[in-house]
Amino acid sequence: MNPVDHPDNFLAPAVWGNPHPYFARLRSTQPVSWNSWWNGWVLTRYDDVDFILKRSEKVSAATVAPAMARATPEQLERRATTFRMLGSFLPLNDPPDHTRLRRLVNKAFTPATVARLQPGIERRAKELLDAVEGRDQFEVISDFSHPLTLSVISEMLGIPDEDRTEVGTWGAQIVPLVLEGRDNSGRREVAERVLQEMEQYFRKLLQVRRRGPRNDLVSALAQAEDAGGLLTEDEIVSTCILLIFAGQETTTGLIANAVLALDEHPDQRERLVQQPELMPGAVEELLRYCGTAFAVTRMAKEPFRLREQEIAAGDKILLVLAAANRDPERFPDPDRLDISRNATGHLAFAGGVHYCLGGPLARVEARIGLNQLLARYPHLSPAPQRLTWSDVIIAREPASLVVDLSGAGRGVA
């Protein structure tokens, strides 16, 4: 792996602490630039990112097969579960496999289906805030946003209550592998072990639900497998792993990022406190301004030209969603959070065939979570602390965020 002090290393703390100026410079000077640290092309303009997202015939999301082709027989054996499970991950597959898998779970996440989950999400958010009532401080992620998203996705999948604490520890352990961390100290070994645990768990749960189906997603997946032979058991287990992972790791970070963004823009926060009905539009703007998904990776299937650059077949391409979302050509005055802006068309959920399956769920969770936080603690603000940002390319969120409930805080370093 390339050295940490490489000039193109945008995960270096000096850049990653606030990466927007770095990517703004790239966007205006070299919108399609070769990054020799990451060893691929970095795209930062809205039009280019949007264009490539919608060209699944030109670029591939299936990065597992090429990685397997490069691996030694010994690596293939040592990382067998990782390759098998990630090989069937929806975001890492191209059509037609992708289409077949996605159709199976798509309906569970449409806006209409997700709207029915609203009362349960509201109840859970209230319980979590009741539990910290009377304290001076709490930690947004571990006390609120993570337990909230964990219980929502667990409820959907049908994970028994008594398993949820353990299930909730898995996601964070595979983040460094799945979301492209660069610290190699053991991330592959940890992910292999945790993916084995996850695989065993879901195989067992699928069996249980096959014998006694309930009204949950794991039962629906078990039945779909039995009904058609359209899906392999590996694909179904992999999809369960993906859903429990993506269902937590994304919106959890969005809520924390939003608390920080609203603290930087107190006038916008005040408007939301006064007019909670503005929340749906505000969540779109927060997704644009500070959505968790920072970038997505693709690989060129064929050579093509983009802004005078020759992209070769097999080249890696990083689509920087966060940079596209702050392209002034698309969103005027992009570094300002403006909850009344029309943020429609933002790429926080990517686009094209891989447009985030859970987008409608993320929206509802964020609306409810943020509205309840602001209703209960209108003066909430970050306590004095030094933030540590997730050390991965695909997602950017603080590792933890302590807030003062009285409004005495204001101290992010």
Next chain:
Amino acid sequence: MSGAWAEVDHELCMGTAMCRSVAPQAFSLGDDGKSSYVSSAGASLDALRDAEENCPVQAITVHEDEQG
């Protein structure tokens, strides 16, 4: 053949192509990567409703009258 037809809101469409996968005869993707309604010939009302329901950004509206 049904009398129904569909509309795609291009402001909302993110080119996920879910409609193409459930009702391939009724929708096509343009050069901008966005979906357009082409014809309901060969697509049942059920297929159109399925496309409407499966769209993750609710960009599709199905009409059951005879125009379009």
